[in-house]
Amino acid sequence: MRSILHCDLNGFFASVECLKRPELKNVPMAVCWDPKTRHGVILAKNELAKKYGIYTPETVYSAKKKCPHLVLVSPHHEEYRKYSKLVNQIYLKYTDRVEPFSIDESFLDITESLDLFGSAYHIAYQIKEEVKQTLGLTISVGVSFNKIFAKLGSDMKKPDAITVIDEKHYQEILYPLPIETMLFVGKATASTLRKMRIETIGDLARCDVHRLVKKIGKLGLELYEYANGRDDREVKLFTDKREAKSISRGITFQSDIQDSNILIEKMGVLVEDIAKNLRKQDYKASSVALILKFSDFSVISRQRKIFKTDSYHEILKVAIDLFHENYYAEKPVRKLTLGVGNLENKKDNIQLDLFELQSLKQKDEKQKKMAQAMHVMDQMNEKYGNYKITFGNIIKK
Ligand SMILES: [Mg+2]
Numbered sequence: 001m002r003s004i005l006h007c008d009l010n011g012f013f014a015s016v017e018c019l020k021r022p023e024l025k026n027v028p029m030a031v032c033w034d035p036k037t038r039h040g041v042i043l044a045k046n047e048l049a050k051k052y053g054i055y056t057p058e059t060v061y062s063a064k065k066k067c068p069h070l071v072l073v074s075p076h077h078e079e080y081r082k083y084s085k086l087v088n089q090i091y092l093k094y095t096d097r098v099e100p101f102s103i104d105e106s107f108l109d110i111t112e113s114l115d116l117f118g119s120a121y122h123i124a125y126q127i128k129e130e131v132k133q134t135l136g137l138t139i140s141v142g143v144s145f146n147k148i149f150a151k152l153g154s155d156m157k158k159p160d161a162i163t164v165i166d167e168k169h170y171q172e173i174l175y176p177l178p179i180e181t182m183l184f185v186g187k188a189t190a191s192t193l194r195k196m197r198i199e200t201i202g203d204l205a206r207c208d209v210h211r212l213v214k215k216i217g218k219l220g221l222e223l224y225e226y227a228n229g230r231d232d233r234e235v236k237l238f239t240d241k242r243e244a245k246s247i248s249r250g251i252t253f254q255s256d257i258q259d260s261n262i263l264i265e266k267m268g269v270l271v272e273d274i275a276k277n278l279r280k281q282d283y284k285a286s287s288v289a290l291i292l293k294f295s296d297f298s299v300i301s302r303q304r305k306i307f308k309t310d311s312y313h314e315i316l317k318v319a320i321d322l323f324h325e326n327y328y329a330e331k332p333v334r335k336l337t338l339g340v341g342n343l344e345n346k347k348d349n350i351q352l353d354l355f356e357l358q359s360l361k362q363k364d365e366k367q368k369k370m371a372q373a374m375h376v377m378d379q380m381n382e383k384y385g386n387y388k389i390t391f392g393n394i395i396k397k
Contacts, residue, residue, distance in 0.1 A: 029045070042055075049070060146229065170229055250270070
């Protein structure tokens, strides 16, 4: 059994701003892109602002309605990167398996550190206190036996808190939670799941996995596995340089464009080219980035993690979501850029090939794959036990 932590800095951008200007601690404050225009979205808020019901990402306009005296501060990304590095340096004192998930979140595998430092809870506590004392920042920590549950744990109590989700109690703690709380369940997936009467993580764990896969594809199998506590993804070594590969495409317009529909149409063209390139190189991406350069040369850049994909539709959907969340048609766009990152080679996960087999058309290819399928099938049957997977539904075209 592994011991995995997910450490999440609380209101990271806002907390760093408060370190630099302690007076901000005593007023409701939020970080946003352009405080002067009052457009755009809230990137982070402090605890006092949270009390007014302000959330991220919320428009500045609506946040100001809830709290007219909200103090707005513009972001200092250099500073955030600096603190992010410092926090990871602290994590690295406890294990070399530290994998940053974003600027303010990291996974830690402390399995090998237990003999040295004590129980998983104790290590989580030590790390949390050390971050607070040396940097003045608070974190919330999820402690569990895999990444997916550790991540759910760090979300349950914050700020400055630890949540343990162990083998004995995970069903009791997590199964009542709404399906949206799971990593990789976006709005669209959630609404599909809800239509299937899968409303909680518990419903997901107990659902008919074949029906789920039919409905939402491979992601369904993966989510089902996760909900049942089966997530073997390892925490990478901090020194493992992730493939920095990314693909991006951009268009500079001859005359600036302010019409959202036209911009979305152009996004379709860019994504088509990106997806084609992903497939050609046998890559899947797990993040999507949108960069908008405006007529006044200001730039906004947004990124979102996704479940690994090379699908045109999935990438475009996320790109459009990012666009809607961040563009308020207040400024004409001069250049539009879309990118995908965290590229991984496709053949990572043998069990997923099972579902790719269904689409194989060539006959001789089929023979070869059948042997493979038998092997995969055996693994699946062993894994699921009561879900007998037979040859018929694998090779079905
Ligand atoms: Mg955070």
